[in-house]
Amino acid sequence: MFKLFPSKHKKIKYGWFGNYTSWEDAAAVACGYDSANILAKTRDALLQVKNGTAVYERDSVIFADKEYPFPLISCLLCSAALLKRPLHILDFGGSLGSTYYQVKDFIDQDSCASWNIVEQEHYVNCGKENFEDDHLKFYFSIEDCLQEKKIDLILLSSSAQYLSAPHQFLEKLAGYPIDFIVFDRTAFHHGEQDRITLQTVPPEIYEASYPSWFFNTDGFLSHFNANYRIICELPPYVNGESVMFIDHQPTGFNKGFYLINQSLHA
Template identity: 35%
Template sequence: MLHYLWKELAPPLLLNLRWYSFRYGWKGDYKSYEEAQQKCTGYDEEHILNRIIETTLKVKNNEIAYERDGITYDAVQMNFPLLKTLLYIASKNDNELTLIDFGGSLGTTYYQNYPYLKHLKKINWCIIEQPKFVEAGKKHFENEHIKFYPTIAECMAENDPQLFLICNVLQYLEKPYHLLDEVKQLGIPYVMLDFVGYNRKNNDRITIQHVPPVFYGVKASYPCYFLNRARIEDKLCENYEKKYDFISANEKYYVQLEPFRYEGALWELRQ
């Protein structure tokens, strides 16, 4: 009863602080990506990859419903803005869907959405990842729908994608705007940015994200941008028109007491 009363009477700020951690989360405001990286343990360590292989295999073998970042779930956590977009694009292409999932791990988003896409006439889900992930993907997860590539060029040589998906990845790249420069020259009909955290100020902020061991079984940390929304949109607007914005997740998070929500947008190639 006391717990219930506290939830009813506590100010919203206190309730939202459940998403704030003094130990983990996003910390700092660094001058450069390199400066932040020097203070990080990284993401590409062997034990992290092994953890993700283990949990993704459980999804593939129907032992669990869903995994993300090495955590297993009893139910799939749906991303409805993404699913809506995938079905929309497929409907415009005779119920066929070919997409690039840039930084798509070992297929988390593919397995999340496949039950709602398996009626399509064709699905080509192309994941571009780090070399060790590509090696693991080819060994354990490739099938008639999902393929792994180390570079955009190799993927484009074999596929004609309708969508370039960048989901919860852009902010972790050393040069995120270089990727957008490359993508906008490819001529792919749609580009989708999803799970992006934006800086409230008119500049990029470079932080270090400290990840609790519940995710990978060990502590991990890596540089993470909070990007300048206007700069991203100005760059994409040169070749694309924004179709719609959306909130990727309702949860509110904090960068050292500064709140933010993950956001996304779909962009269509200008005719």
């Protein structure tokens, strides 16, 4: 998710636009996230982080200083403390390990037993070839991962809004036997219904556009009312994401949630 600000002098060409009636309508005019150039740029940036020649990557861009997501880190450490053992974490839509490398200074083997990324096929193949080790693993689906190990916590960081059918996915997610769910950097808006927009990425990051949801908060959380308790909201840690502009209007915002399965308190 990218930091974009309105201008009083000219219309910005990049950001979130439109109110599409369907995901398919937005996808028809998009140049998607599965482009090979995006994967290559992300791989090269994260290899620098892995090899220690860069400190921080976000959205395929290298930064000189690392931004630590302390609200997310707190949720991970709290979950490990509640279970009194290291966590098996599933990072859904976790790219090639962006969040993993961002938090690993704080999440050691005493709090994290394994970090498992579920991604698109070409990302998984790249991850297995360039990044996988005894601690960091890559899978094609949640079910593939669950067949190998019991997952304690599922993390979705800036990924739910890029699913074509998010509510079907969220309903399924709520039914997994998972103790903790963390949503981070998720896009919401003040409307009564979800909104489908087209997100256009600044070319200095990479050339792409793709559909992106802005969720109604109550509708988003309704899937978890039966099985989970909301412990807290996670504020955005990236500058410029507390207010998000759709069609140049400040109608969107970014936040997350920390959910605990009610069975832990039965």
